[in-house]
Amino acid sequence: MKQPVVLIPIDTYDEDQVYTAVRQGVELLGGMEQFIRQDEKVLLKPNLLARALPQKAITTHPAVFGAVCRLLKDQGYAHVSYGDSPGNPTTTPEKATDTCGLAAEAAKHGVPLADFNGGSVVHFPEGHTAKSFYLCHAVQEMDAMINICKMKTHALERITGAVKNLYGCITGVNKATGHAHYPNSDVFADMLADLNLCVKPRLHIMDGIVAMEGNGPSSGTPINMNVLLFSADAVALDSVFAGLIHLDPAAVPTCVSGARVGVGTMNYDEIEIITPSGTLTMEEAQQKYGNPDFDVFRGVMKKGLLPKVMPLLPFLQHRPKADMKKCIACGVCEESCPVPEKAVRAGHGQKAKYDYKKCIRCYCCQEMCPAKAIEVYRSPLNKLLGGK
Template identity: 50%
Template sequence: MEKRSKVVLLPCKAYEEEELKRQLKRGLELLGGLSSIVKKNETILLKPNLLKKSETEKAVITHPAVMGAFALLLKEEGYRQIKVGDSCGTSTARKVMELCGMDQILSEQGVQAVDFDRGVRVDFPQGRQAKEFVMAAEVEESDALINICKMKTHQLERITGAVKNLYGCIYGFHKAKGHTKYPDAHSFARMLVDLNFHVKPRLHIMDGIMAMEGNGPGSGDPVPMNVILMSQDPVALDSVFSHLIYLKPQLVPTNDQGEKMGLGYWHPERICLLLPDGEISMEEAVRRFGNPKFVVDRSPQKSDWWVWMAKFFHIFQKKPYILEDKCIGCGICVDSCPVEGKALKFIGKKAPVYNYRKCIRCFCCQEMCPKKAIQVK
């Protein structure tokens, strides 16, 4: 019989500590227990999604209550060497955590908040797409990384989940630089798969109690999905996420490339989906927990020839545009653009103006806009 990856689906409707702790504990039991995942003498790095400063109700970042409940579980099981950090799009991890109260919740559990303020160049010769990374030193110095991601849409990769969240392990401005080096969805996805192979997270947990639909990952709309997903296979976890929002998992580049490169499985027959009381079919899980109205890009994948033609002639491509009535002229979008010489600039107007011939469609500007003023069409 072919090997199947376990994904645990935990129904959960509220960010209540005791309920979260109970559900997470059951999820860990179904995956073999904490002791099978990480040893007590190892240093553990918790990696949430801390994209930017945001209120928790906007569903931009991993909810502090999920982080706190999991940290409490670790503490009760006797784990002591625990840190939490991320390479944020704007600001620092500590400042993002301070704004949402995550720092206080974690400090009560003895978890140290760290900023990724040192970079380490790491060779990765076995990489299919990326042969080296500039990693946050704190990632390299930890024994075990636990990935606690957020259920959100993404303009480049359709969704951002377990596989994509590891991009926050890249140090500083090298995150932006990566978008110029891997400018399309599939090369970027292959790089992310290589990155997952390098980091080797021990466990992936997805906060999908309140997810983000539409103009994600930073400017979308909160929508309740009422689930937490857990797995040691990030591709399988993201595939379950895809099914729950009625998105064909093979349309997600990180799923497609992840299975092709051997990181995990997206085909449902290779996934063992578990509820707290036992196994469930993917069809039944979608019927009970899915949301067919979830706003996400479900358009068919275009052929390589079509993509090449569109890029060459700069036609029929997704592109960011600015809603001038929402723009406050802060310039964060300009600062976030990784293109040399910038693909958008202030030219005598309150809102910046795009040069679409320079724009690489990485959507960093859209991700970082604090006022939801940048949309994609």
């Protein structure tokens, strides 16, 4: 049987229209009761990466989050809570929910904030790469999760969607430690795939009405993609997102790792895209709803090239780079850097200064910089030597 991914076209965050779209999306997938019983404890996991206003497109929009709350309440789900552990070390779940507009929505629908501050180690011997996780209490206490992710680019994993959004289940500083443990995009994606197997969300809803392109996941540019996506399969959903922005899912580490360990499928022959006006192939969905100009890194290092160009590696490797005109010397990059000896130094009047020999290219600094001062420098030499 094919994995269904529902695509609902919608170009507004008008509350009632978003509610209608969310209800229709879940219905087209078979109805909420297909995934979650009414007596279960439901945890909503939006993207609350940072303390950011909704229009910045960094976090799940309150209208989408509110629509899911309302739908659950309308359908008799009595035990619903929500939360996320922000990536930014300078904020808390409470502050992030407030600024992002989710606290107000949650209050309106009587949905309490769950405990994303504390956590403990959960062993996961079935993991292929990660055998344990430091999971927030809220995640350990729920029966069923609805993952309400945001459609964005990501410096490390190219895109962040359903699979990556679960990283907020890890408590505060342990997220930075995870980057040091899994220090490149492939092993980090392997860990995320295991995290998905461990947490097992029942349903994924992606807010792609206004997405983020370019220097994501927090310093990019909002762009209208005008879709909501729904699926029980995180990899299939992320693969449809990739297809819409003309990015091969085989170039997305979280899709590759997720498919390999059985989180889901990235094979379009195994995915059915359902819309209110009928079923589409990925090619048809791409033509109708996609954007070939969406700013995302589509380049690849030519296979077998790496050993030949080792001496050039420092010039070929992508790396974070700070714009001194934008840097406000806040020190957040140094604080976010998971390398114990710190690959970037800043703060107390000093602007960001990198030591690339120590840098593991995790891009936590780029993700957390409040001034959008850090970009990923991608060497043109890669292209000259046969990469794309």
